[in-house]
Structure formats: C-alpha cells, structure tokens
Amino acid sequence: MTPARALFLRTIADARIRITAFGLLFFAMPCIQAIAYRDSYPTLAERAQFAQAFARNKALRLFYGVPYDLTDVGGYVSWRIGGILTLFAAFYGALAAIRAFRSDEEAGRYELIAAGAISRSRAFFARAAALLIIVAPLFVGTALGMLAGGLAAVDSMYLALALIGPAAVYAAMGVVACQWLPTTRGALQLAVAVLALDFAIRIVADTTDATWLHWFTPLGWVEEVRPFAGSRPIVLLLFAAATVIVLVPGLILESRRDIGSALLAPSDTVRNPSLRFLRWPVLLALQAQVTSLFIWAAGIAGFGFVVGTISKSVVSGLSENLIEQLEKLGVNATPSGYIGLTFLFFIFAIALFCCSQLAAIREDEAEGRLETLFALPVARARWFAERTALAATIAAVIALLTGLATALGATVVGADVSFVRLLGAGANALPASLLFLGIGALLVAAFPRSGVGLAYGVVIVAFVWEVVGSLLSVPEWVLGVSPFHQVALVPAVPFEPAPPAIMLAIAFVATAAAIVRFRTRDLIGA
Amino acid sequence: MTVHRRVAYVAGEPALWPHLSGEETLEFLGNMRGYVDVAYRAALIDRFIFDQSKKVRALSKGNRQKIQLIAALATRADLLILDEPTAGLDPLMELAFRECIQEAKARGQTVFLSSHILSEVEAICDRVGILRAGRLIDEGSLDDLRHLSGQTFEVTFETSTPDLPTIEGVRVRQTEPNVLRFDVSGRVGPLLSALARLPVVALRSHEPSLEEIFLHYYGSNDHDAR
Numbered sequence: 100m101t102p103a104r105a106l107f108l109r110t111i112a113d114a115r116i117r118i119t120a121f122g123l124l125f126f127a128m129p130c131i132q133a134i135a136y137r138d139s140y141p142t143l144a145e146r147a148q149f150a151q152a153f154a155r156n157k158a159l160r161l162f163y164g165v166p167y168d169l170t171d172v173g174g175y176v177s178w179r180i181g182g183i184l185t186l187f188a189a190f191y192g193a194l195a196a197i198r199a200f201r202s203d204e205e206a207g208r209y210e211l212i213a214a215g216a217i218s219r220s221r222a223f224f225a226r227a228a229a230l231l232i233i234v235a236p237l238f239v240g241t242a243l244g245m246l247a248g249g250l251a252a253v254d255s256m257y258l259a260l261a262l263i264g265p266a267a268v269y270a271a272m273g274v275v276a277c278q279w280l281p282t283t284r285g286a287l288q289l290a291v292a293v294l295a296l297d298f299a300i301r302i303v304a305d306t307t308d309a310t311w312l313h314w315f316t317p318l319g320w321v322e323e324v325r326p327f328a329g330s331r332p333i334v335l336l337l338f339a340a341a342t343v344i345v346l347v348p349g350l351i352l353e354s355r356r357d358i359g360s361a362l363l364a365p366s367d368t369v370r371n372p373s374l375r376f377l378r379w380p381v382l383l384a385l386q387a388q389v390t391s392l393f394i395w396a397a398g399i400a401g402f403g404f405v406v407g408t409i410s411k412s413v414v415s416g417l418s419e420n421l422i423e424q425l426e427k428l429g430v431n432a433t434p435s436g437y438i439g440l441t442f443l444f445f446i447f448a449i450a451l452f453c454c455s456q457l458a459a460i461r462e463d464e465a466e467g468r469l470e471t472l473f474a475l476p477v478a479r480a481r482w483f484a485e486r487t488a489l490a491a492t493i494a495a496v497i498a499l500l501t502g503l504a505t506a507l508g509a510t511v512v513g514a515d516v517s518f519v520r521l522l523g524a525g526a527n528a529l530p531a532s533l534l535f536l537g538i539g540a541l542l543v544a545a546f547p548r549s550g551v552g553l554a555y556g557v558v559i560v561a562f563v564w565e566v567v568g569s570l571l572s573v574p575e576w577v578l579g580v581s582p583f584h585q586v587a588l589v590p591a592v593p594f595e596p597a598p599p600a601i602m603l604a605i606a607f608v609a610t611a612a613a614i615v616r617f618r619t620r621d622l623i624g625a
Numbered sequence: 626m627t628v629h630r631r632v633a634y635v636a637g638e639p640a641l642w643p644h645l646s647g648e649e650t651l652e653f654l655g656n657m658r659g660y661v662d663v664a665y666r667a668a669l670i671d672r673f674i675f676d677q678s679k680k681v682r683a684l685s686k687g688n689r690q691k692i693q694l695i696a697a698l699a700t701r702a703d704l705l706i707l708d709e710p711t712a713g714l715d716p717l718m719e720l721a722f723r724e725c726i727q728e729a730k731a732r733g734q735t736v737f738l739s740s741h742i743l744s745e746v747e748a749i750c751d752r753v754g755i756l757r758a759g760r761l762i763d764e765g766s767l768d769d770l771r772h773l774s775g776q777t778f779e780v781t782f783e784t785s786t787p788d789l790p791t792i793e794g795v796r797v798r799q800t801e802p803n804v805l806r807f808d809v810s811g812r813v814g815p816l817l818s819a820l821a822r823l824p825v826v827a828l829r830s831h832e833p834s835l836e837e838i839f840l841h842y843y844g845s846n847d848h849d850a851r
Binding site: 378472 | 626653
C-alpha cells in the first residue's frame with residue numbers, strides 16, 4: 100500500500116461514525132417528509148390550499164428557505180428539508196475537513212505521517228480525496244431517501260447533489276480555516292462563524308425582496324437549483340467551481356507553512372500571566388473555553404432575538420384556513436405559539452451545549468490531565484460535581500439570555516407577548532436541558548470512551564423522535580418517551596410545574612449516580 | 626486527601642494544560658496542593674534553567690518534565706513518587722535532578738523512583754526493587770542484590786581458552802578469543818581450584834553493576850518479560 104493510499108483510508112476510517120450518522124439522517128429526512136406530506140395532503144386541492152397559505156409566510160422561510168412548488172410532493176420535500184439539511188451538510192463538511200487537516204497536526208501525529216515517504220502535496224491530495232468520499236454518503240443517503248419516498252429519480256439526484264454542494268464548499272473552507280488557526284477548536288469556530296454569516300445572508304435573501312443575495316452564499320445556491328420546480332442543474336457547477344477556488348489557496352498555504360503552525364497562531368510566550376484563574380479547577384476550565392462559551396451563548400440568544408422580532412409578522416393577517424393548516428403542523432398561530440415552538444429548538448441547542456461541556460470534561464480525562472490533578476489533594480467526586488455544576492450554570496445563563504433576547508426582539512416589534520412570560524420561557528427550557536446533562540454525565544461516568552458520543556446520540560434521537568413522531572401521528576405514550584414532548588410550550592401554554600420537577604429530579608439522581616461511579620472507577624485514557 | 630497532601634507525584638508522561646504558560650502551570654499546581662516552598666521553587670527554576678513564559682503546548686517533553694519536577698520538589702512532600710522523571714532531560718539537567726534528589730534525601734524525604742536508566746538508580750537509590758511482568762521479584766540494598774546475583778570474574782588465558790568441566794553455580798561466557806567470563810553464585814572455591822591448573826595470565830573480579838543484576842533476573846527468559 101502506498102503512503103498516500105494509507106493516509107486516504109485512515110482519514111475515511113476516522114470519520115466512519117459521522118459518515119454513518121449523517122448518512123442515515125440524510126436518508127431518513129426526505130423519506131419521512133415525502134410519506135408524511137402525501138399522508139396529510141392526499142389531494143391536489145388540499146395541496147394547492149396549503150401552498151397558497153405558505154407561499155408568503157416569512158417565518159417558515161427563515162428555516163426552510165423559499166418554496167417554489169408546494170403542490171408537488173417533491174417540491175414540498177425539497178423545501179422542507181433543503182433549507183435545514185443544507186446547514187447540516189455545511190457543518191458536516193467543515194467538521195470533516197478540520198478533523199482531517201488539523202486534529203492530527205494539533206496532536207503531533209501528523210509529524211509521523213509527514214516523516215513517512217510522502218510529500219506534503221501528496222498528503223494534501225490524499226486527504227482532500229478522502230473528504231470527497233466522506234461527503235458522498237450525504238448524496239447517497241438523500242438520493243435513496245427520496246427514491247424510497249417515491250419521488251422522481253432525476254430531480255431527486257439534483258436535490259441530493261445540491262445538498263452535498265455546501266458540504267464540499269465548506270470542506271474546502273475548513274481546509275483553509277486549518278491554515279489560519281492552529282487548533283481544531285479554533286478552526287471549527289472560524290468555520291461556524293462563516294456559516295452563521297452565510298446563514299444570515301440567506302435569511303435576508305429569503306425574507307426580503309433581495310432574493311439576488313442568494314448568489315452570494317453557497318446556502319442560497321442550494322435553493323436556486325430548484326429541484327422539482329423547473330430544475331436548474333447548471334447551478335450545481337457553482338459548487339464545483341467554488342470548491343476548487345477555495346481549495347487552491349488552502350493547498351498553497353499548507354505547502355508553505357511549517358507543520359503545527361498557522362497564519363494566526365497566537366504567541367506561545369505569555370508576558371502577563373493571569374494568575375487569578377488558577378485558584379480553582381472550575382475557573383481554569385471556564386478560562387480555557389471562554390471563546391466557545393461566547394459563541395454558544397451569542398448564537399443561541401442571537402437566534403432568540405431574531406425569532407422575537409419576526410414573531411409578529413409570522414402570524415399577522417393569517418386566514419382562518421392557514422391557522423388550521425399551521426395547527427396541523429403543531430404551530431399555534433399566535434406570536435406566543437410560534438415562540439413556544441421555537442423554544443423546542445432552543446432546548447435542543449442548549450442540550451447540545453451540555454454535551455459539549457461533557458466532551459470538555461472527558462477531554463481532561465482522555466489527555467491524562469486528571470491523573471496530574473488527582474495526584475494532588477483534589478477530590479475526584481468534588482471535581483466531577485463542580486464541572487457538572489459549571490455546565491448547568493452556563494446552560495442556565497444561556498437559557499435565560501435566550502428568553503431575554505427573545506423578549507427584547509418581541510418588544511422591539513411590539514408583538515403581543517408578555518416580557519415576563521418570555522423570560523419564563525427561557526427558564527422553562529432549562530429542566531429538559533439539565534435532564535440531558537444528567538443522563539450524559541452518567542453515560543460519561545459509566546462508559547468513558549463512548550459516553551460523550553452516546554450523550555449526543557440521546558439528545559438527537561429524543562429530538563428527532565419528537566419532531567418526526569408528531570408528524571407521523573404516533574400514539575401519545577410513544578411520543579412521551581422523549582423529554583422534548585414533556586416540555587410545556589411556554590409562552591403559548593401556561594407553565595406546568597410537574598414535568599420540570601420530575602425532569603430535574605431525574606437529572607439530579609443521574610448526576611449523583613454519575614459522581615458515585617466516577618469516584619470509584621479507573622481513569623481511562625483516549 | 627490526608628495522604629495526598631503528603632505525597633508529590635511526577636507522571637511518566639507529562640499531561641498538563643496546553644494553554645497555560647510554565648509560570649501559570651506551576652502556580653495552578655501549587656494552588657491545588659495548598660503548600661509550596663516559594664523560595665525553593667524559584668531556586669529550582671534557576672537550577673533547571675526553565676523559561677516560565679512559554680506556553681506548555683510549545684514545550685518539549687523535557688521542558689514539560691521540568692515543570693512536573695519543579696512542582697513536585699517545591700512541595701517538600703514527605704514522599705516523592707517519580708515515574709521515569711528524567712526522560713527527555715539533557716545530561717546537565719539530569720545532574721541537577723540527582724542533586725535535588727540527594728537534597729531531598731538529606732532532608733528526610735522519601736523518594737520512590739521508577740526508572741529504566743539503571744545508572745541513575747545506582748547513583749541515587751539506597752534500596753532497589755526489581756519488577757518483572759508486574760511482580761516484585763527482588764528487593765533490597767544494592768549490596769544485597771549484588772550478593773544474591775553473585776560475582777563476576779574475567780580470566781585471560783595465554784593463548785586460546787581451554788575446555789573447563791561444568792562447575793555447579795558457575796556460568797561461563799567467552800568474551801574474547803582468550804578471555805572467559807564467569808558469573809558465580811555461591812562459593813568461589815571450586816572455580817579457583819579448576820583455574821589453578823590452567824595457564825592464566827590475568828584474573829579480574831568486579832562487582833556486578835545494577836545492569837548486570839538486572840540482566841541476571843531478566844536474561845533467563847526474557848521473551849515473556851518484555
């Protein structure tokens with residue numbers, strides 16, 4: 100086996116879990132949407148009514164983009180999954196690239212690879228080729244999902260190609276981000292920031308008259324392919340061109356820099372040490388991740404503000420008929436109904452944040468730092484309890500900030516929602532998030548190596564359970580398994596104390612069990 | 626915790642916080658311990674010629690090892706547990722390390738040193754334990770171990786080496802065309818009487834080094850030992 104081939108295969112093997120998870124997601128989404136739409140709107144007349152009702156709705160465009168033909172099942176599916184899966188695909192591509200191009204280098208393993216009989220440019224192309232293979236399952240998944248949903252083959256291919264487009268472009272951007280920043284985390288933050296900017300451009304393009312802004316972001320190109328509504332496959336060429344154009348500077352920068360370095364590498368010399376963070380492990384953990392905490396909080400709360408500002412226009416001037424249609428999708432046609440539903444997404448985001456905190460806890464163990472720490476007079480149980488409490492505290496801050504930002508947004512546009520109740524909605528998002536934190540902590544304590552992945556899995560499965568289950572009219576008790584189903588959609592409905600109390604109790608018991616387990620088990624390296 | 630307060634540990638593989646500088650790391654480790662002899666720590670930083678301003682992620686293994694050593698020694702803990710502490714240190718630093726350990730010993734601190742560098746063990750340890758496949762197979766002062774593993778004689782013959790009868794407790798190896806090396810465990814008499822009738826030019830005896838003692842334990846069946 101040549102070194103380039105070995106590196107190519109290694110890069111793909113490293114991504115195998117992500118490949119499987121995203122491939123399945125991209126298969127399931129179109130398949131379920133196609134079946135659900137056909138089931139809910141069997142006749143053309145009903146679809147026409149639905150299409151008309153939705154044609155001008157700005158709020159739905161925020162997530163899903165511009166609908167081109169909602170009377171067609173394929174057109175509906177492209178609209179319903181295109182806008183959202185585009186974001187997933189872009190993130191997936193960036194993550195794949197950064198894992199392939201920075202993680203090994205940051206850990207020092209890349210020196211071993213580069214010391215082998217392989218040139219820098221060959222190593223670059225081997226990994227770039229692996230990225231192509233890694234994004235391909237998104238195409239395969241979507242295409243098979245569409246076909247399984249009984250949709251036309253050619254347009255299904257166009258949608259599937261349109262979805263891997265942003266994955267490829269963002270993979271190229273990820274490669275470039277790796278040239279600029281020396282850490283996996285930093286490069287990922289840069290890529291996410293670019294993605295947020297692109298998403299903002301798409302929102303403006305989708306919700307205002309400036310539709311031409313679509314052409315300035317890969318996320319917009321996906322919409323301009325317009326599968327099932329007079330497809331324009333030529334737009335797909337933009338993705339190929341952009342990928343190459345972005346990748347070339349990546350190649351040039353990589354071939355000119357030293358291994359382990361980056362253009363924006365912060366200085367390795369500390370002139371003014373900050374000693375006040377060093378009194379307590381929790382403060383040290385806080386200091387180490389201050390940038391990513393800021394990004395999480397700003398991202399979630401910022402979106403809360405946007406939701407607040409559009410809550411009024413979303414539901415104003417709706418016909419009786421549309422209100423009925425919306426209720427079928429589980430949306431209460433009032434500003435508070437709309438906001439209540441979006442808080443489900445915020446809980447999802449905050450629960451994912453909790454998982455990222457568990458990942459940080461696990462990282463300290465995997466990289467051996469806990470061995471150093473616990474050889475000192477630092478109690479294990481206390482350390483674990485404190486780190487979990489830190490995660491819970493930050494989650495609470497994000498939840499309340501989100502409530503506050505949403506309330507501010509709603510107040511700015513004068514929506515008919517109580518400011519205090521929106522703060523309450525923020526607080527209401529917390530128990531479910533903490534439940535996931537507690538379960539995740541127990542998973543990390545019980546299964547050190549796979550715990551973090553399992554914690555993310557629990558959150559994602561529970562969320563998909565709720566979203567997909569309610570579309571497919573699954574029995575209530577089956578849906579009720581997901582904590583998301585137990586959340587009262589404050590401010591649309593009054594706060595109910597019982598479910599949050601139960602969730603907090605479970606969270607508490609799970610965390611206590613996690614602490615007991617963590618205290619007595621061996622520390623396990625990576 | 627009571628025990629932890631009296632123990633300082635240096636891990637074989639230094640695992641520290643990459644974003645902290647050397648100074649910040651020493652401060653953090655000191656804070657976590659609760660007691661540091663600050664003046665001694667400053668002296669150690671000088672002695673190990675350690676640049677505190679560099680971030681840990683930019684340090685070589687030897688330099689990260691220095692952080693651990695300085696942090697552990699500066700605690701003046703009753704018991705120092707050192708796991709391969711000098712891996713990555715240059716010879717000058719290795720010397721500084723030995724001095725520090727002698728000082729700690731003189732102050733009455735106990736040092737557990739786990740090492741593959743046997744010259745280091747020989748130079749600073751009072752008692753030595755030999756581990757094989759996870760079990761303590763022998764333990765004692767260096768003299769005890771020497772006694773157990775026996776003595777070594779190097780005998781130079783006039784021309785070629787003669788044939789010798791097998792003597793119980795004596796292992797023979799040819800090192801040069803005219804030199805034999807005898808490892809004797811037990812009494813030396815039988816070997817000497819056997820040599821008395823032969824054309825011996827020179828006979829040198831020396832105490833086995835720790836390395837030889839070590840090989841004595843590991844040598845017999847070293848496939849399963851490694």
